[in-house]
Amino acid sequence: MKSKYIRLLRPIAWITFFFPFATGFGLGITSKSNPFHVIFAFIAFISWMSFSFIVNSIADKDVDKLHNGRSKDMNLANQPLVTGEITEKKALYIGTMFLFSSLLFAWLISYLFFLLILLVDVFGYVYSMPPTRFKAKPIGDILCNALSAGVIFIAGLSIGGANMNPVMILAAFIMASIFYIPTVVTDHEFDKKVGLKTSAVFFGPKKILQAMYPLTVVLVIIALIIFLTGNLELKVVTLLIIIYTIPSTLAANMKLKGERLYIHENWILVPFALISAAFVIYGILKLSGLLIISS
Ligand code: GPP
Ligand code: MG
Secondary structure (H helix, E strand, O other): OOOHHHHHHOHHHHHHHHHHHHHHHHHHOOOOOOHHHHHHHHHHHHHHHHHHHHHHHHHOHHHHOOOOOOOOOOOHHHOHHHHOOOOHHHHHHHHHHHHHHHHHHHHOOOHHHHHHHHHHHHHHHHHHOOOOOHHHOOOHHHHHHHHHHHHHHHHHHHHHOOOOOHHHHHHHHHHHHHHHHHHHHHOHHHHHHOOOOOHHHHHOHHHHHHOHHHHHHHHHHHHHHHHHHOOHHHHHHHHHHHHHHHHHHHHHHHOEEOOEEOOOOHHHHHHHHHHHHHHHHHHHHHHOOOOOOOO
C-alpha cells in the first residue's frame, strides 16, 4: 500500500484542479515572466491541494470508513485517519502548515495571486467542514468545485498575466461545472448509502447528468464568442474545449444504466493529466523564449 502521507494528501485526485491551473499557467505566461514566480505558484498550488484534501479527510472520516473502493483514486477506507495511522491532531497540524505555506508562497508572487489562493483555501475549507459542508448540499457541491476551478484558473493566468480574458474565465467556470457532474454521479451510490445529500443524490443521477446538455450549449456559445474575438492561442483552446466537451457530455449521458454511471475515473483523470502536462510544457517553452507567440 502507498505511504500514509500519499494516502492522506491524494495527489492523483489533484489532477482535476491541476487541469485549470496548468491551462491558466500555459496561457498566461510570457518570456518576460519571473521564473521564481512560476516555482512559487506551483508550491502554492500543491500546498492548497494538500490543505484541502487533509481538511476533507478529517471531515469525511466517519463516512470514508464505509467506502468500498469504487470510482475513486483510492479506497477511502484505507485513509490513514480511518486506519488510525495518523491522528486527527497531527493531520490538523500538517493541514495548518500547508495552509500557511500556500499563503506564504502566494504572497511572494503578487497581491492578486495571494487573494486568489486565500479564496480557494476558503473554498477548500467550506466545501468539507461544518457548518457549511457544501459537499453535502445540492448545487453547493457543484458551485464550490466549479468556483475553485475558475479561481485557480485565474491564479494560473495571473502568474504571467497574459490572456486575462473575462469570457475565457467564464468558460473555465462552466466547463468545470460540466465535468464535475459525472464525478458526483459516480459517487452517487456511496453518497446515498452514507446519507450525503449531494446534487446527484438530491436530483437523481439522470436529471443531474441531463443538466450537462444546457451547460454544454452555453459553453459552446461562449467558446464561439472567444473563437471569433480572441487571439490565436485562445482560438485553439476554445476549439479544443468544443471538441472535448460535446462528446464527453454525450458519452456521460449514454453511460448511465439505471442509477449507476459506468465511467472509470481514468476516463477523466488521464485526459486531464495529459492536457495539463501539455500546457505545462507549452508554458515552459514560452517562458524560456523558445516559443514566441505573437498576439
Ligand atoms: C474531495 O471531495 C475533496 C476535494 C475535492 C477537495 C476540495 C477542494 C475544493 C477547493 C473544493 P469529496 O469528499 O467530495 O470526494 P471524495 O469522496 O473523493 O473524498
Ligand atoms: Mg472526501
